[in-house]
Amino acid sequence: MTAKIRVLIVDDSALMRQLLTAILSSDPALEVVGTAPDPIAAEAKLASLQPHVMTLDVEMPKMDGLAFLEKIMRTRPMPVLMVSSLTERGCDVTLRALELGAVDFVTKPKIDVSRGTTERAGELIAKVKAAAAARVRKLGSRAAATGPAPTAPSPAARAPIRFQTTQRIVVMGSSTGGTEALREILTRLPADAPPIAIVQHMPPVFTRQFAQRLDGLCRVRVKEAENGDALVQGHVLIAPGGEHHLHIVRNGANYHVALVSGPPRDHHRPSVDIMFDSCARAAGSNATGVILTGMGADGAQGLLAMRRAGATTIAQDENTCIVFGMPKEAIACGAAEQIVPLDHIAAALLRAATDSTNRVAAEDRR
DSSP states (O other): OOOOEEEEEEOSOHHHHHHHHHHHHTSTTEEEEEEESSHHHHHHHHHHHOOSEEEEESSOSSSOHHHHHHHHHHHSOOOEEEEEESSHHHHHHHHHHHHHTOOEEEEEOSSOHHHHHHHTHHHHHHHHHHHHTSOOOOTTOOTTOOSOOOOOOOGGGGSOOOOOSSOOEEEEEEOTTHHHHHHHHHTTSOTTOOOEEEEEOOOTTHHHHHHHHHHTTOSSEEEEOOTTOBOOTTEEEEOOSSSEEEEEEEETTEEEEEEEEOOOBTTBSSOHHHHHHHHHHHHGGGEEEEEOSBSSOTTHHHHHHHHHTTOEEEEEOGGGOSSBSHHHHHHHTTOOSEEEOHHHHHHHHHHHHHHHHHHHHHHHHO
């Protein structure tokens, strides 16, 4: 018999502790071994309870939640799932928690907490299971890093770039662990990198905050996508969470994004598969597709469509994934032309763009 996943719930709300305990205990693969109302009480229970996963409220009494998380990830790294509120402050703290090593997060409803939390039961259970299987590293270590560490952009690095048409575009999809994977890739790119569109599984509000954080770190410019935004060299568009799918659309020699209403695909909106499918149709061999860490299979079939259309396709390798789900499915179905460690992906997509440009130039000279 397979051992159950042991969970410690840390939340200052007695109602939330009760709700989370009931939801997680309903799954036969999970066992709630304890609860704590604050980080001090939680720390005292870690050694005796030996949980596999800890859920942690974002804003906690007695000790700052981020300080507690940082301490845990430096001294006793373990999978941590943040429980966050859909507020600007909640988003900012949660994104910082992901930077510190939290595996993922679930959002607290703003109203009718009991009903709203129960409606998220499936998501909560799935994310706890994914967290239990995640590769958690000690804070300060970088996964299989062989290249130079990224540096913050200087003002000169953010100078205006030259606009080019018929250039290669890049589409990227990610989920659990993706925020840090994307930061690793984008901070390595030069200011004149190819245009990039991204679907990262996140709720509304979080995608806007995430884009703003990345824009302050990268040489490329990063923003949350709006309907009709052009895909421009040196710019990155992140699909907004929640209401729309992001499509790649060609207009003559140029590309833009369209935000299209539609039902979720495999519980995801925006869907990586839908973006990849649209890119296969619109850009064909003039695109590079990248699938990164995440649970589930979203993006695998879309990446296969891109490869069949002549695009370069890249999957993050198992060793550097937090959760080897989405890339594993893409590799299994033959969608990935290249399997690349995280710290080499930026170079791989730049190389693909250069190879494409050289090929087009050679054809023009004939």
